[in-house]
Amino acid sequence: MQTIFSYFESIPSSHRSLILVSGITFFWLLEGAVPLFNFNYKKWKHAIPNLFFTFTTIIINFSLAFLLLKTADWVDVNNFGLINWLPEMPLWLYVTLGILFLDFFGAYLAHFVEHKVAVLWMVHLVHHSDHNVDTTTANRHHPIESIIRFAFTLLGVFVIGTPIAIVFMYQSMSLIFTQFTHANIKMSSKFDTFLSYFIVSPDMHKVHHHYKLPYTDSNYGNIFSIWDRIFGTYMKFDRDKIVYGVDTFPDEVKNSSLKELLKQPFQGYRKPTNI
Numbered sequence: 001m002q003t004i005f006s007y008f009e010s011i012p013s014s015h016r017s018l019i020l021v022s023g024i025t026f027f028w029l030l031e032g033a034v035p036l037f038n039f040n041y042k043k044w045k046h047a048i049p050n051l052f053f054t055f056t057t058i059i060i061n062f063s064l065a066f067l068l069l070k071t072a073d074w075v076d077v078n079n080f081g082l083i084n085w086l087p088e089m090p091l092w093l094y095v096t097l098g099i100l101f102l103d104f105f106g107a108y109l110a111h112f113v114e115h116k117v118a119v120l121w122m123v124h125l126v127h128h129s130d131h132n133v134d135t136t137t138a139n140r141h142h143p144i145e146s147i148i149r150f151a152f153t154l155l156g157v158f159v160i161g162t163p164i165a166i167v168f169m170y171q172s173m174s175l176i177f178t179q180f181t182h183a184n185i186k187m188s189s190k191f192d193t194f195l196s197y198f199i200v201s202p203d204m205h206k207v208h209h210h211y212k213l214p215y216t217d218s219n220y221g222n223i224f225s226i227w228d229r230i231f232g233t234y235m236k237f238d239r240d241k242i243v244y245g246v247d248t249f250p251d252e253v254k255n256s257s258l259k260e261l262l263k264q265p266f267q268g269y270r271k272p273t274n275i
Contacts, residue, residue: 001092008172009165013062016172020058023176027135027183036186036202036239039132049258050136053126057139060146061171067150071157072164081161098166099173100224105156107174107222110149112233115217120148123265128216129255131245133209135183138175142265177223181205189239200225207237211245213274247272 039046075081083097114124126142141149157167181202195201200221208219218235221228228234245255254260 001095004169005091005095005165008168009163011168011172016168017058019172020054020175023179024054024135024138027179027185031134031184034186036184036206037132039134039184041132043134046132046134046256047136049256049261050130050140052258053141053143053261054136054139056143057141057146060143061150064147064150067154068157068167069164071154072162072167075158075161076163079161081159084161095166095169098160098162099170100226101160102153102156102162102166102170103174103221103223104227105159106149106153106170108220108227108231110152111220111222112231113152114145114148115220118269122267122269123148125246125249126261126264128209128246129249129261129264130209131252131255133182133184133206133244135179138178138182142262144265174222181222196225198225199223200228203239204234204236206239206242207235209242209244210237211243211247211272213272216246216272 075084082101083094086097089097111124114120123142123144126145127137127140130137130140153167153171156162162170177200181200182205183202185202187202189203192201192203196204200219200223204219204225205221207215210216215235215237218233219228220233225234245252249255249264
């Protein structure tokens with residue numbers, strides 16, 4: 001564990017980029033081999049706006065990374081934060097707790113708030129308005145949302161007290177998991193259910209992308225499923241009945257246009273309706 005910890009303390013930017021590219025490539029190929037849904041779409045055409053938003057997310061995260069570095073260094077030097085106030089523990093447990101709690105602040109809490117605050121929902125809508133969810137959907141976030149998510153992660157680093165090695169571990173895991181859970185891959189339903197007791201599985205997350213409430217407002221987690229189970233936001237739904245998108249924004253042509261997606265947060269508030 002010490003070797004891994006030391007590696008992530010100074011992981012090169014090129015290695016972090018390689019994780020992103022390798023993940024998309026792997027799940028892209030896997031989707032072609034074992035698809036969950038046989039989408040009637042041109043995969044490259046569908047990917048263009050999603051990859052654009054992936055690129056803007058990278059730019060924003062790298063531009064603001066100095067804030068993470070400064071905060072992580074400060075909590076480390078000052079022994080500040082939840083995991084630093086606990087009794088001394090093995091490194092593996094220290095790292096596990098750091099990643100677990102960062103997953104709460106940077107993923108679950110941020111995601112939950114985006115669904116409950118009207119103005120933030122309109123920003124997050126860009127992610128939900130994809131009618132053909134696949135691995136490229138993972139980072140389909142409007143630039144404003146990328147800033148919001150970064151702010152929640154920064155808050156988590158401060159409150160939890162995570163050193164930069166754990167921050168980079170968390171971000172790398174988060175990236176792979178979001179590509180995995182959005183990938184259009186078909187797994188054994190029983191195995192998927194088994195996974196969902198510990199981590200967010202593909203079927204579990206795809207329920208969240210169903211076009212109507214209450215399913216849209218469920219399964220907010222990214223890495224660990226524990227947060228949805230603790231806070232009562234976990235839901236199951238037959239994966240064969242899932243319809244992607246948002247019922248109040250049904251225009252697939254507009255929802256595939258980069259120009260329209262960039263404008264989407266500034267339209268009138270419309271929440272999905274109940275089934």
